[in-house]
Amino acid sequence: MNDFRESSQRCYDLVILGAGVAGALLGSILGRQGISVLILDAGSHPRFAIGESTVPLSTLFIELLSRRYGVPELMSLSSPELYLKNVGSTCGVKGNFGYVYHQEGSPQRADQAQQLGVSKFFRHDELHYYRQDTDAFLARLAIQTGCVLRQNVAIQDVQLGEAGVEVTSSRGERFKGRYLVDCTGFRSVLAKKLALHETPSTLQHHSRSIFTHMLGVRPYDEISDASTFHGMPTPWFSGTLHHVFDGGWLWVIPFNNLKGSTNPLCSVGLTVDPRRHPKSDQTPEEEFNAFLGRFPEVARQFERARPAREWVATDRLQYSSRQSVGDRWCLMSHAAGFVDPFYSRGLVNTMEVINAFAARMVEAVKDGDFSRARFLPVETLQDNLIRHNDALVNCSYLSFRDYGLWNAFLRVWVLGTYGVEAHFHMALEGIGSDETDLTALDHTDHPGWVCPFGDWYRNLFDAASAAVLAVDRGERTAAEATAQIFEAIRSTDYAGSWWATASGRPLWEKISNPAERDLFYAPEKALLERRAQSARRAQAS
Numbered sequence: 001m002n003d004f005r006e007s008s009q010r011c012y013d014l015v016i017l018g019a020g021v022a023g024a025l026l027g028s029i030l031g032r033q034g035i036s037v038l039i040l041d042a043g044s045h046p047r048f049a050i051g052e053s054t055v056p057l058s059t060l061f062i063e064l065l066s067r068r069y070g071v072p073e074l075m076s077l078s079s080p081e082l083y084l085k086n087v088g089s090t091c092g093v094k095g096n097f098g099y100v101y102h103q104e105g106s107p108q109r110a111d112q113a114q115q116l117g118v119s120k121f122f123r124h125d126e127l128h129y130y131r132q133d134t135d136a137f138l139a140r141l142a143i144q145t146g147c148v149l150r151q152n153v154a155i156q157d158v159q160l161g162e163a164g165v166e167v168t169s170s171r172g173e174r175f176k177g178r179y180l181v182d183c184t185g186f187r188s189v190l191a192k193k194l195a196l197h198e199t200p201s202t203l204q205h206h207s208r209s210i211f212t213h214m215l216g217v218r219p220y221d222e223i224s225d226a227s228t229f230h231g232m233p234t235p236w237f238s239g240t241l242h243h244v245f246d247g248g249w250l251w252v253i254p255f256n257n258l259k260g261s262t263n264p265l266c267s268v269g270l271t272v273d274p275r276r277h278p279k280s281d282q283t284p285e286e287e288f289n290a291f292l293g294r295f296p297e298v299a300r301q302f303e304r305a306r307p308a309r310e311w312v313a314t315d316r317l318q319y320s321s322r323q324s325v326g327d328r329w330c331l332m333s334h335a336a337g338f339v340d341p342f343y344s345r346g347l348v349n350t351m352e353v354i355n356a357f358a359a360r361m362v363e364a365v366k367d368g369d370f371s372r373a374r375f376l377p378v379e380t381l382q383d384n385l386i387r388h389n390d391a392l393v394n395c396s397y398l399s400f401r402d403y404g405l406w407n408a409f410l411r412v413w414v415l416g417t418y419g420v421e422a423h424f425h426m427a428l429e430g431i432g433s434d435e436t437d438l439t440a441l442d443h444t445d446h447p448g449w450v451c452p453f454g455d456w457y458r459n460l461f462d463a464a465s466a467a468v469l470a471v472d473r474g475e476r477t478a479a480e481a482t483a484q485i486f487e488a489i490r491s492t493d494y495a496g497s498w499w500a501t502a503s504g505r506p507l508w509e510k511i512s513n514p515a516e517r518d519l520f521y522a523p524e525k526a527l528l529e530r531r532a533q534s535a536r537r538a539q540a541s
Helices: 021-032 056-068 072-077 080-086 131-144 189-194 226-230 284-292 296-301 346-367 372-399 403-430 435-441 456-472 478-491 495-503 517-540
Strands: 014-017 037-040 092-094 096-101 113-117 126-128 148-150 155-160 165-169 174-177 180-182 208-215 240-245 248-254 266-272 329-331
Touching (some): 014 021, 014 165, 021 037, 021 072, 021 131, 021 346, 037 131, 037 174, 056 072, 056 126, 056 346, 056 403, 072 080, 072 131, 096 403, 113 403, 131 148, 180 189, 189 329, 266 284, 329 372, 346 372, 372 456, 403 456, 403 478, 456 478
Parallel strands (some): 014 037, 014 180, 096 240, 180 329
Antiparallel strands (some): 092 126, 096 113, 155 165, 165 174, 240 248
């Protein structure tokens, strides 16, 4: 029961600061476990937010959380069809990752583009969440599962003690709990009080962003022939489009690309390295229009577009924490750190951390042990996720200076992400519904999503990253690094590619750009052929 009268009088098992995706999702899960949860939020729903693009691993985590913690309502966020039915008619569809490479002063070349499918191996397309409806749905779900949600509560102070925690609002209300989770993002209340954010951040990557929602954004398919040039299976408009250029990228996330959607908006954001593209005295809109003037094809996509709300401009996006858990407290997800929206990792990182935290919180409520030691694996996981994503995105930005280098480094990411998504998918298909089976997918001791089934990808990623960083230091040319990365791919044993045989959908069929396809996948094909030969010999004997 959402009893406001009790909220400042009782002691809750858990107090959550922030009712966005992280706070409301965590509250829903733990409320369903019978844990008493109070969620405090400085604002109210509905409200604008970004972080709108899912990937297969994020919706697989939705399924895992739904099954493991008995919250079937979460499945409404797992497919476009269920979203339209149960959340609202405002989401878009993500049928592909599209990457179009641009060089200032030159026409965009059709052969310098890639499109990666995200859905056919799995069971459905991914989504473009309209976050104001998504977040409001999760907030309602938190209430339905037993959480008390208090909105428009500004936090003035937090006190952490041996026996519990106390939160004081600007109106003088006092809220008590046994444990505190801060999900308030960059402006984290607890991080500020305890000086937890590193100053300056130790992360390598640097980027800043300007973004808004727009009307009238044209489908890029009306402008470019890259899709038909490569025989791509889906239009650019049916997925998340990334315009990539030296020093940054621009996202285009349509909400009006799904049959049944009534949302005419499109999420648009320009993200650049401020060391290459420093801030000026221009307004965000002026800066965006100036960018369009440098790339004619992109300008044509936006020639009829207009913002539907005010622009948002950020300073450096990257931040990190020296510590994210302590006795009776946790900084969760974006309260602990953030890198960059490239590769759409924000939502899945949040879900992975929630999965690791929730099981430990259930046990803590049972035995009263809310120590840092119990939750330390959550800190390890969060730090590994941030550090790996930092290395991944930093090297991606560095590779943007040369199409060949970017093309090579992108293939390294593809191998890792498809491999782990397929591993996760088939694990979910093969296990039962009880919690003991579902814990088989817990991984807190490896760098986040990176191939829990072996070191082959870690070694490949390290070699590729070293090659890109050598280019940045001037120690080798982009062409030399490109050749080195493809050689590392060739020499990889592909120990993790077992899933291609099991699924019947070889990895190379997921790449639409045929350039260097045979070179890139020759080892994969050879491995499958060796296994087929072994199977034939075993059958013959």
